[in-house]
Amino acid sequence: xxxxxxxxxxxxxxxxxxxxxxxxxxxxxxxxxxxxxxxxxxxxxxxxxxxxxxxxxxxxxxxxxxxxxxxxxxxxxxxxxxxxxxxxxxxxxxxxxxxxxxxxxxxxxxxxxxxxxxxxxxxxxxxxxxxxxxxxxxxxxxxxxxxxxxxxxxxxxxxxxxxxxxxxxxxxxxxxxxxxxxxxxxxxxxxxxxxxxxxxxxxxxxxxxxxxxxxxxxxxxxxxxxxxxxxxxxxxxxxxxxxxxxxxxxxxxxxxxxxxxxxxxxxxxxxxxxxxxxxxxxxxxxxxxxxxxxxxxxxxxxxxxxxxxxxxxxxxxxxxxxxxxxxxxxxxxxxxxxxxxxxxxxxxxxxxxxxxxxxxxxxxxxxxxxxxxxxx
Numbered sequence: 001x002x003x004x005x006x007x008x009x010x011x012x013x014x015x016x017x018x019x020x021x022x023x024x025x026x027x028x029x030x031x032x033x034x035x036x037x038x039x040x041x042x043x044x045x046x047x048x049x050x051x052x053x054x055x056x057x058x059x060x061x062x063x064x065x066x067x068x069x070x071x072x073x074x075x076x077x078x079x080x081x082x083x084x085x086x087x088x089x090x091x092x093x094x095x096x097x098x099x100x101x102x103x104x105x106x107x108x109x110x111x112x113x114x115x116x117x118x119x120x121x122x123x124x125x126x127x128x129x130x131x132x133x134x135x136x137x138x139x140x141x142x143x144x145x146x147x148x149x150x151x152x153x154x155x156x157x158x159x160x161x162x163x164x165x166x167x168x169x170x171x172x173x174x175x176x177x178x179x180x181x182x183x184x185x186x187x188x189x190x191x192x193x194x195x196x197x198x199x200x201x202x203x204x205x206x207x208x209x210x211x212x213x214x215x216x217x218x219x220x221x222x223x224x225x226x227x228x229x230x231x232x233x234x235x236x237x238x239x240x241x242x243x244x245x246x247x248x249x250x251x252x253x254x255x256x257x258x259x260x261x262x263x264x265x266x267x268x269x270x271x272x273x274x275x276x277x278x279x280x281x282x283x284x285x286x287x288x289x290x291x292x293x294x295x296x297x298x299x300x301x302x303x304x305x306x307x308x309x310x311x312x313x314x315x316x317x318x319x320x321x322x323x324x325x326x327x328x329x330x331x332x333x334x335x336x337x338x339x340x341x342x343x344x345x346x347x348x349x350x351x352x353x354x355x356x357x358x359x360x361x362x363x364x365x366x367x368x369x370x371x372x373x374x375x376x
Contacts, residue, residue: 005031008038008076012149013357014134016064018056021358022148027066027139029151030131032079037159038131039091043169044071044147045348046360046372047176048203048272049296053142054361057299062123065140066132069095070176071147072168075159082156084327089161090168092175092334093145096320097157098327111325115157117143118320126155147175148357150376160327162334169375170345171334173204176321177371178344179333181208181270183322184294185216189266193217196260199239200280201270202230204347204371205294207237209268211342214238222264224252227367236346253282263289270294278305287313294319347371 008029013022032038052058053067075089085091099105102114114120123140124130131153132139132146144158162171173179181204185191197213199206202225213221214237223231223239231242241259245252257263262285269280272295281291291314310316324330336342350372352360363369 007031008151010150011354012066012132012134012146013068014064014066014139015054018063019054022054022067022361024355024357025134027149028133029149029153030133032077032131032153033125033127034080035082035156036079036125036153037082037085037156038076038078038151038153039073039093039159040076040151041071041073041147041149041376043172043373043375044068045172045175045177045204046357046364046374048205048364049176050148051361051364052296052298058296059299060117060121060123061142062140064134064137065123065142066146066149066152067142068148069093069143069145070172071145072162072166072172072175076151084156085159085161090164090166091159091161092171092330093147093152093154094158094160094326094330095143095145095176096326097144097155098325099157100327105325111323112320113157116320125153150354157327160330162331163338166334166338169351169373170348171337172373173344173347173371174330174333174337177204178208178347179324179330180294180319180322181205182212182342183324184268184292184319185209185212185266187323188292188317188319189268189290191216191218191266194219195265196220196222198222198224198256198264198267198280198283199270200224200268200276201295202234203270206268206270207234207347207370208344209270209294210234210237210239211344213266215342220260222256222259229367230370233346233370251279253279256283262286265289267291268294272296272298274301274303277303281305281309281314281316284314290315290317292317292319348373351375
């Protein structure tokens with residue numbers, strides 16, 4: 001336990017400023033304070049949201065920062081008062097905390113804990129200081145968890161213990177991508193058996209929506225992407241049809257209305273673009289359709305749409321990390337994976353050593369990967 005109180009030097013990927021590639025640096029990671037946990041990250045996925053951090057399109061982010069929010073690791077040490085995990089436990093850091101005490105955590109109808117970054121910035125630990133230093137400078141945390149660092153510190157509201165035998169290089173996807181997409185179908189849309197679904201965007205999260213729709217018993221699952229390379233995997237996971245908007249002269253919402261008669265029962269926007277958000281709304285059934293926004297919208301974007309679209313009975317919903325109360329649910333999802341209830345492994349197209357992180361981002365930006373997992 002002697003290491004428990006010392007500063008750890010390790011490598012991390014730092015975004016010094018907007019629109020610059022990540023820089024691999026040696027950072028110092030301070031020990032955890034009361035109600036904090038220091039974790040050795042074993043594997044971390046690269047999510048589109050991390051790319052938004054590099055581009056400066058996430059609200060209330062301060063630079064320099066260590067991004068990463070889809071990781072899995074092992075508890076190295078714990079601060080005073082921590083009871084939910086102990087050193088040696090396998091864990092998933094939670095990019096959406098569950099403090100268990102706020103009015104939102106006590107409300108069964110939401111998973112949006114008030115400790116979320118969208119309510120109050122998570123660029124520093126709760127005591128408003130950082131645990132990361134590099135070249136004499138304090139470095140900001142990202143969503144309290146900063147998984148692009150070999151060691152990282154987080155509050156105990158932002159960590160969940162998982163099965164001891166879970167493979168960390170696979171289950172890291174439960175920290176964001178898989179849980180988000182799967183839950184959007186199961187929890188937020190509550191997809192019914194025999195229904196028709198359309199998924200706009202077939203990246204790692206969109207394909208996880210496909211998995212959710214299939215497991216809910218949807219009879220038609222239409223995948224939509226401008227990159228047809230995504231279609232093989234989409235079909236493998238349960239998409240019954242795949243269409244590329246660029247193959248049609250008319251808008252994609254008109255194509256979907258023609259394919260289905262009166263629109264789909266459930267549509268999911270998993271891109272994060274305002275034009276596809278409106279297209280997804282129009283595509284769903286005018287009297288009973290539900291459209292779920294899953295993709296992170298760019299900073300400061302505004303929507304313009306005809307309110308009559310909602311007047312007839314459509315529902316437009318948002319969804320944060322698949323609607324899961326994270327600390328309660330993510331360990332259960334991992335257990336379901338261990339029981340082979342679902343297999344997000346097929347979403348992992350590339351596994352790279354951590355030093356090749358910028359190569360991983362190039363694969364994401366060029367559409368060549370679904371999920372790249374970095375291993376330390």
